[in-house]
Amino acid sequence: MDILRFITAGSVDDGKSTLIGRLLYDSKSILIDQLAAIEKQSKNKNAGNIDLALLTDGLRAEREQGITIDVAYKYFSTPKRKFIIADAPGHIQYTRNMVTGASNSELAIILVDARNGVVEQTRRHSVIASLLNIPHIVVAINKMDLVNYSQDVYNNIVIDYQQVAASLGLKDVKYIPISALNGDNIVEKSEKFLWYDGESLLHYLENIQLDSDINFIDARFSVQYVIRPQSAQLHDYRGYAGKIISGIYKKGDKVIVLPSCIESVIKTIEIGGKEVNEAYALQSVVLHLEDDLDISRGDMIVPINNQPKTEQEFEAMLCWMDNKPLKPGNKYFLQINSRLVRCVVKEIEYKLDVNTLQKIDSPEKAVLNDIIKVNIKTASPVAFDSYKNLRQNGGAILIDETSCVTVGACMIE
C-alpha cells in the first residue's frame, strides 16, 4: 500500500465538492455522525437528498457564503492505496490556492461540466497543472446525466481538450465520463455508459503507477539539522539530518558539499538510529562524512559526479501570491528545501495570460495570482535543479522580509 496525493480542480458549479463527497461516501470513509451532521444541514437548505458537497466545505465562512475559500485536505483509503485529496477552489482570484495544492500532487483531476465543455477555467487549471509539472492528469467529464450520457458530447470534449494538452505538453492524460451526483463511473463502472470501455475513476486512481515518478538517478540531500550530542561517549558524533530528496546514497560514495564545494566520502548512513548501507529517495536519514567539516543547515550533499547547478542568478516562473504587488528590484528571502538566502527579483521578463497563453512583455509589476517569468539574483550561491527535471529541487518560495508571509512560488528553469 502506498500514497497517492491528488488535487481536484474545478469550480463549485462543476460539482467538485460533490465529486469529493462521492469518493468519500462510496469508499465508506464517511461515518454516521458526520453524515448526520450534513443531513441536518442539508435539510436546512433544501429538502430531499443529502448534499455531499457539505462534507468538504470546512470553515464557517464557506458554509455561510457557500464557497470553498482555501485548500482543504481530505483522506480516504482503499485496500490498495491511501489517498490524500487537496481540495482547491476554482475561482479566478484563488490561483494561488490551486498552485499550493498542486505543488504536492502527483495527479490532478480537472473537472469539466459536460454541458459547457472546455472553458476558460479548464485552460487555466491545465496551465497551472503543467506549470507545476503534475505527472498525471485526469479529465473528469462530469454531469453526463444532464446530457443523456451522450457519447458525442464526450468525444467532442476529448477532442477539444487534446488540443489544450498538446499546447501545454501534458503527457499522461486520461479521460473519464462521470456523474458525481449519481455516482456513475466513480467507484464502479456505470452501465449508463455502454460506449465507454475504460475504467471507473477510483479504479484508475488505485492502479496508476507511481514509483516511476520518483527520481532515483540524481541524488540530492539538503541538510536540515546537525545532530551533535557532545556527550562523553559521543564526543565526535556529528550527523547531518535530512530527507533524501531524490536518488540513492551509499556508504563510500564520493560526495561534494554545496555551495562550499568541499569534497568528502560518506562514512555511515543511519535511519531511525540504525546503520544501513544505502538509503534512497524520500527516506529521512542521518549522513556522516569521513572528514570533519563545517556543514550547516541548508547545505547540500550530492555525488561528485552528478551535481545540480550552483549559481547566484537564475530564471524562474513565478506565481505571485500576495496582495502587495511585486515590482522589479524588490528584495525577499528565497527558501529552497532547507536553504534560506536573501534575493532580489531583478526583472519581470513577461507575464503569462493563463487563459490565452499569450505573453505580455516587461510588465511594470505583478499582482496577486499573476504568473510571470522573472530573473532572480541571490545573495549567496544556491544549489538547484531545473524544476522541469527535478521538481523536488527546483521549487522555491519567496518570503516577504517585513510581513514574513509566503508571497511567491518559484519554478526554477
Next chain:
Amino acid sequence: MSTYHLDYLEQLESEAIHIMREVAGQFERPGLLFSGGKDSITLVHLALKAFRPGKFPFPLVHIDTGHNFPEALNFRDKLVNKIGEKLVVGNVEKTIKEKNLTEQKGKFASRNALQTYTLLDIIDEYKFDALIGGARRDEEKARAKERIFSVRDEFGQWNPKLQRPELWNIYNGKIHKGENVRAFPISNWTELDIWNYVKREKIELPSIYFAHEREVIHHEGQLVSISEFIKPDKNDIVTKTKVRYRTVGDMTCTAAVESNATDIDGIIKEIIATKTSERGETRIDDKVSEAAMEDRKKTGYF
C-alpha cells in the same frame, strides 16, 4: 526499482521526521505539546527517530487540566523518565486561581476552553516560538484546512483566512516577535494510520486504550467514567461495562466506547468496523456547536 519503495507508513513517518527537523532547524525555542494520548506518544516516538543519539532540541510541554486520567499521568512520567528528556508542566488549576477564571458549571463542566489561558502563559514564560502538536487533519473539518506550519498571533489566534500558502515540502517559519508557530507533523495521518504505526513500531500506550471494566454513566448515548470529577445522579443509568478509550482527553469530556479489544489487532479491527468518527464518539466538547473547533482554534486553542 521495486526494492526502492516506501510503503504508506514509511512515507508518513519520513514526512513527520522531516517536519520535526524543520522545526528544530528553524526555531530558537521550540516545544512539543504532550498530552499523554496516542498521537503525542507517536510524536515522541518520531522525535526519537529524528534526533537520537542527540537530545531532543525541545522539552515536552504538558498542559495539565487537573482532570487527567491517572493512567495517562503515570504513563507520562514513566515515558519522560525512560527517554531522559525535559518536561514542562502548565497547571490549569493554578491559572484558574491566579487569573480568577470562571469555570463551567454542571456535571460535565470541562476545562478544555480554560487550558488555552495556561498554554498562552507557558508560551510567554518559556518564550516558545514554535510548538509541535499531534493534531491530524482527519479529526475535524477546521483542522482539515490548517497548514502544517500554522502561524498564531501574540494572542495565540489562528486566522483561517490569512494562512500562508504552503508549497512542496518547504515550510516557512519566519515570524514576528511575539508570534509563534504550531507545527503539526502528523497532519496527514488518519486514526487508522496511527494504530497501524503503533502496531508496526510496537509503541507502548497507556492501559486505558485497551478494553477494561469500568463503572460508567450512560449519557446521551455516550459512556462517561465515574471518577472524582464525575459522580452519578440519582436518575443516571450506571453499569459496569467493558470499555476502552479511543481518545484520551480530560476525564470530564472524554467518553469511552464499549469494547472487547484487549490488544492492538483487536482495536484495529474495531476501528475499521466502526460507524462513528473518533471525535464524534468520544468528545463531549465538540458537540456544542457546528463550528466548536473552529471557534476554539481562533482564540488560541491548539
